[in-house]
Amino acid sequence: MATTPVLEIEDLTLTAKTQEVLVKDVSFSLNQGESLGLVGESGSGKSLTLRAVLGLLPRGIEQTGGVIRSAADSAMVFQDPRGALDPLCPVVKQVAEVVYYRQRLSRKASRAAALELLHMLGLPDSLRKTDRYPGQLSGGQCQRIVIAMALACKPGILLCDEPTTALDVTVQKQIMETVGRLQQELGFAMIFVTHNLAVAAAMCSRLAVMKKGEIVEQGSTLSVLQEPQNPYTQMLINSVLPVPELAPEGSGVLWT
Numbered sequence: 136m137a138t139t140p141v142l143e144i145e146d147l148t149l150t151a152k153t154q155e156v157l158v159k160d161v162s163f164s165l166n167q168g169e170s171l172g173l174v175g176e177s178g179s180g181k182s183l184t185l186r187a188v189l190g191l192l193p194r195g196i197e198q199t200g201g202v203i204r205s206a207a208d209s210a211m212v213f214q215d216p217r218g219a220l221d222p223l224c225p226v227v228k229q230v231a232e233v234v235y236y237r238q239r240l241s242r243k244a245s246r247a248a249a250l251e252l253l254h255m256l257g258l259p260d261s262l263r264k265t266d267r268y269p270g271q272l273s274g275g276q277c278q279r280i281v282i283a284m285a286l287a288c289k290p291g292i293l294l295c296d297e298p299t300t301a302l303d304v305t306v307q308k309q310i311m312e313t314v315g316r317l318q319q320e321l322g323f324a325m326i327f328v329t330h331n332l333a334v335a336a337a338m339c340s341r342l343a344v345m346k347k348g349e350i351v352e353q354g355s356t357l358s359v360l361q362e363p364q365n366p367y368t369q370m371l372i373n374s375v376l377p378v379p380e381l382a383p384e385g386s387g388v389l390w391t
């Protein structure tokens with residue numbers, strides 16, 4: 136794996152207007168083509184950290200400390216795919232618009248590039264041939280469109296903010312596999328925010344665990360899972376529910 140950092144964050148601190156510190160002294164780096172899972176409980180500062188990387192902090196929140204050095208463009212995949220799409224615009228056109236403005240191609244070439252992206256994301260031909268609106272698509276298909284829009288920016292860093300949380304588990308798995316495949320093909324680095332440790336472990340070679348605005352532990356996925364140093368990480372690991380083993384037939388119970 137290449138070791139050129141595309142993103143370096145040092146002591147990032149984000150503060151609300153009320154002077155409440157929401158993210159404190161967060162530091163990590165991301166190499167080209169690498170995937171980092173940012174995990175932790177709700178409200179621990181994962182999304183705000185991503186938004187700081189994108190340069191799109193919510194109103195009323197400021198960066199009051201630290202530096203973000205980025206050597207590549209970022210694009211973000213948000214949590215709620217339907218909310219990220221314009222309900223009144225056909226989905227192919229929405230992807231083509233991003234291609235048109237970000238890649239500066241002609242209208243015709245932008246549409247062709249958009250269709251190619253939808254193909255890469257495994258969307259059905261019917262969707263590519265006829266113009267469909269977001270309301271006519273499933274949640275999983277909408278999320279693929281949103282990912283296509285992010286990839287249309289040709290990002291060096293893909294920021295994924297719980298992109299599969301709103302989807303059922305089988306669709307979640309398919310989307311994760313698609314993103315993983317595209318990362319191999321296109322070589323972008325990725326930060327994958329999730330509160331689901333199992334999802335992060337499946338997607339990412341490194342993990343950073345956040346609690347109350349701070350990173351309490353980070354390292355390779357294997358070392359964090361096998362030798363967690365922080366009690367909070369240990370607790371997260373312990374709270375992943377194992378699939379129970381089926382009891383033998385006729386035993387009168389379903390699970391052992």
Ligand SMILES: Nc1ncnc2c1ncn2[C@@H]1O[C@H](COP(=O)(O)OP(=O)(O)OP(=O)(O)O)[C@@H](O)[C@H]1O
Binds near residue numbers: 157176195196
């Ligand atoms: N626009 C905002 N104004 C004020 N406080 C905010 C704003 N957005 C987030 N916060 C606060 O900042 C903290 C971190 O929020 P953030 O959304 O980054 O958490 P998170 O770890 O991504 O949570 P989740 O997993 O639930 O999305 C929380 O305490 C949250 O209430």
